[in-house]
Amino acid sequence: MSGSPLQQIAIVGAYNTPQAKQLQSNEIDVLLNAVQGALHSAGMRIAEVDGFNVTSSTQRFTSRQSVMLFGARPGWTGSDIGIPAIIEAALAINAGLCETAIIATAQVSAHRERKKTAPWTRPTNEFVECWGLFTPAEFALMARRHMHLYGTTEEQFAEIAATIRNNGARHPAACHYGKFVTPQDVLNSRMIAEPFRLLDCAMTSEGGAALILTSAARARDLDVQPVYLLGGGTDKQGMAYVTAPVWDKYGDVGRRAAKQTFSQAGLHPTDVDVLEIYDPFSFEIIRQLEVFGFCSLGEGGDFVMEGHLRMDGRFPMVTNGGLMSFSHAGLAQLIQKPISAVQQLRGEYPEELTVKDAKVALTSNGGSGALFTDVLLLGTEVPS
Amino acid sequence: MANDVIPLPRPTALSEPHWNGCREGILRVQQCQRCKTCVFIPQPCCTHCQSNDLNWLDCSGKGKVYSHTTVHRAPRPQFEVPYVVAIIELEEGWHMLSNVLGCPVEDVHVNMPVCVEFREITDEITLPYFVPTR
Ligand SMILES: [Zn+2]
Numbered sequence: 362m363s364g365s366p367l368q369q370i371a372i373v374g375a376y377n378t379p380q381a382k383q384l385q386s387n388e389i390d391v392l393l394n395a396v397q398g399a400l401h402s403a404g405m406r407i408a409e410v411d412g413f414n415v416t417s418s419t420q421r422f423t424s425r426q427s428v429m430l431f432g433a434r435p436g437w438t439g440s441d442i443g444i445p446a447i448i449e450a451a452l453a454i455n456a457g458l459c460e461t462a463i464i465a466t467a468q469v470s471a472h473r474e475r476k477k478t479a480p481w482t483r484p485t486n487e488f489v490e491c492w493g494l495f496t497p498a499e500f501a502l503m504a505r506r507h508m509h510l511y512g513t514t515e516e517q518f519a520e521i522a523a524t525i526r527n528n529g530a531r532h533p534a535a536c537h538y539g540k541f542v543t544p545q546d547v548l549n550s551r552m553i554a555e556p557f558r559l560l561d562c563a564m565t566s567e568g569g570a571a572l573i574l575t576s577a578a579r580a581r582d583l584d585v586q587p588v589y590l591l592g593g594g595t596d597k598q599g600m601a602y603v604t605a606p607v608w609d610k611y612g613d614v615g616r617r618a619a620k621q622t623f624s625q626a627g628l629h630p631t632d633v634d635v636l637e638i639y640d641p642f643s644f645e646i647i648r649q650l651e652v653f654g655f656c657s658l659g660e661g662g663d664f665v666m667e668g669h670l671r672m673d674g675r676f677p678m679v680t681n682g683g684l685m686s687f688s689h690a691g692l693a694q695l696i697q698k699p700i701s702a703v704q705q706l707r708g709e710y711p712e713e714l715t716v717k718d719a720k721v722a723l724t725s726n727g728g729s730g731a732l733f734t735d736v737l738l739l740g741t742e743v744p745s
Numbered sequence: 746m747a748n749d750v751i752p753l754p755r756p757t758a759l760s761e762p763h764w765n766g767c768r769e770g771i772l773r774v775q776q777c778q779r780c781k782t783c784v785f786i787p788q789p790c791c792t793h794c795q796s797n798d799l800n801w802l803d804c805s806g807k808g809k810v811y812s813h814t815t816v817h818r819a820p821r822p823q824f825e826v827p828y829v830v831a832i833i834e835l836e837e838g839w840h841m842l843s844n845v846l847g848c849p850v851e852d853v854h855v856n857m858p859v860c861v862e863f864r865e866i867t868d869e870i871t872l873p874y875f876v877p878t879r
Contacts, residue, residue, distance in 0.1 A: 478820045487754035488786045491872055492842050495820035498830050506812040509855040552817040554830075559818075604786060605832045605840045608812065 365625035368743045370451040371580035371587035374403025374573030375703040378467065380536050380688035384567040388417045388469040391569040392427075395465045395693075399571035404584050405461065407431055410573070412453055412462030414439030414446050417569075418691035419470050427465075435459060442466070443695025443726040444735035448593045450574050460576055467569030468691025479565045484602035497554040497562055497642065499606050500730030504556055504644035506608035511659035515556050518643035519547035520665050522561050522685060525640055528672065529682015531713055536566050537686040547643075561643040563684035570693040570700055577743070588703045591721070591738040592625030594618030601732040608729075615725065615734025616652040622723075622736045623654070627744050630654045634719035636670070636678035637702040640685055645728045646670070646678065653723070653736070677716050680705060698724040702739045750823045753870045759787045762801045767871040772861050774839055776802040783839035806861030807878065808835040815850045829853050833875050847876030 376398030378391050386394075396415060400407060413435045415427035424438040437458040441449045450462035477483065482496040507513050523544045529535035530542075542560060550559040580587035596618035598611055623629055630653060638649050647661030655676065656664040670678045681687040681701050684694055702722035704710055721740045727733040756764040766773035775784040777791035778798040790797040813831040816824070829845040831853065845853050846862065858878040865871045 476822050478818070483820045485752075486786075487756065487760060489842060490752040491754055492830050492844050493751070493816055493819055493821075493824040493828060494830055494842060495816075497818075498814050498816055501814035502812045502830070502832055505814055505855070509812070552815075554817070555815040557814075605811075605842045607832060607840050 364627070364743065365592050366455045367448070367451050367590040367593055367625065369577050370454055370574055370590045371577050372572055372574050372590070372699065372703050372739065373580050373583050373585050373587055374399040374401075374405065374571070375700040376402045376571050377534065377688070377697060377700060378569040380534065380566055380568035380690060382536055382564070382566050384469050386469060388420050388467050389422060391469055391567075392417050392422065392465060392467040395467055395569035395571035396463060399463060399465065399573050402585070403573045405573065407433070410461050410463050411435050412437040412439065412450055412459030414441070414450060415463060415465045416692070417466060418468035437462065439464065442692045444593060444699065444724065444737045445595050446696070447572065447574065447590070447699060447737060448595070451590055454574060454576055460579055462574050463571060464574070464696060465569065465571035466692045466696065468693060469567045486603045489602060494602070495554075496602075496730065497557050499602060500642045500645065500728060501554040501557050502606050503608055503612060503648070503729045504642070507612070507644065507648065508556065510608070511662070513644070513647060513662040515548060516544065517647065517662035517665050518556065518561050519544035521643040521646045521670070522547045524670055525679045525683050526560065526686045528680050528714060529686020532681045532687060532711060535682040535687040536564060537682060540686070557642055557644075560685070563641045563689045564686070566688045566690050568688050568690040568693055570697050572696055572700060572703070586707045586741065588706050588739050588741060589743050591628065591740045591744065592622040593735075593737040594621035595733075595735040597733040599732065601730070606730050606732065611729055611732050612648070613652050614729050614732060615649060615727070615736060618734060618736040619653040622738050626738050626740070628721065628738065633676065633721050633723045635680060635702070635705050635716045635722045636676050637680065637698045637705065637722055638678060638725040639698060639728055639734070640679050640683040641728050642730070648729055649725060649734070652734070672714065672716075680710060680714050680716065695726045698726060699737055699739065706739060706741050752821070753866060759789065763787060764870065766801070766803070767863055767873050768865075770863050772804045772806045772835075772873055773801045774804055774835070774837065775799045783837050785839045785841055802837065805836050808833045808859055808875070810845065810853060810855055810857040810859060811840060812855060813845065813853050815853070831875065833859060843873060843875050845876070846874050852877070
């Protein structure tokens, strides 16, 4: 098999700064910490980096400001976020614009007005804002339709939320470290936007994260386990938080991206060892399992209750506690999914959260309430 | 549940006919004259065939609940909880977001027949809410 050009690229550094509900640090210090951490993880120096996508959310620090800060003379600066930023950087390396790229971002002090929900959850469009819409309600409208069509239940959501949160409870770097919950705790938590209760929803927090990508050839010279890009795809429908999230139109967002991703890799869902997929709301896991091909449409709820997603199941998921328990910091959380995958594949997780002999990890960003889902498949080996 | 401090629409040149319609008590949607697709939210051209020959169609205001959620934690303190946000599927085959009023929140269900009820919020803005069809 010829393979995707993405497979000539590897992630060699991955790092999360300390995450917290509120950090006392300056956002740019957190960003610098993210960059230094990723360099250390790759065993590289900043002078070896010639591609930059380094930004911050609240202070709106740009890549060009970063380039100035590091006195760099990069051949490439990126502009995308999350998984598309990784694909973009990989293609820049493929095209010879740069050999080694860093993607880093941080968010501090974005949400201090606690009477309101976080600013990024509140839409401003004239056809949305006046109805009291916000992110949980947008995703809830998708979930409710799925419940209506397929009989999906709140107990199934609770199983998901508890599984994710109990992973985070065992991860010392998670914001909610030590906070174990049962599915019943999820069902007992206060209602936010039906059918979602507080513990079905992502948290808000602060922190930074960074990734370093380089050519597979360069990666082999480094003293680290490279994690290869096996395939990737993006699926963006417009515009989220403006148009109604109609299930019949947008419920399968990400299906095409996943199909593309698996086809590039020459792999199937059954080849995946760990799912570091996006968990903004519990239901979103069910939706992704279905559109990514882990089960059939409408069967996600039953699939979850069979226990496949637990640490001892066939497809352990969100092994650091994800957006519900680990952290949900600005745009950093988008690259924290691939970072989590890299750390799993390198065996850098705490013992009880380690997926033994994991070789292939599926990661994703977005969600159907947001009308986009991007997918990236990572592995310790390039399929031959 | 609406009061004068909830965030209100700021009509644009594109959306003004819709909001003017609400003020006149008519639910209006753009309709493509070439392929008859109803286009919402307002767009400069048809989202199906890209024709820019769009007219404003007066709708019956009748529809059904396509999906719904009862909000208990409002994004802003100005919204009084609990309230129902719903996607309404209109008779003419298009979807819009709104609130369902006029019944206990727990009575709202998928496929519930509803019709538009206009409520004047300010001199400029009248919002199209939905209530159960009697
Ligand atoms: Zn048309």
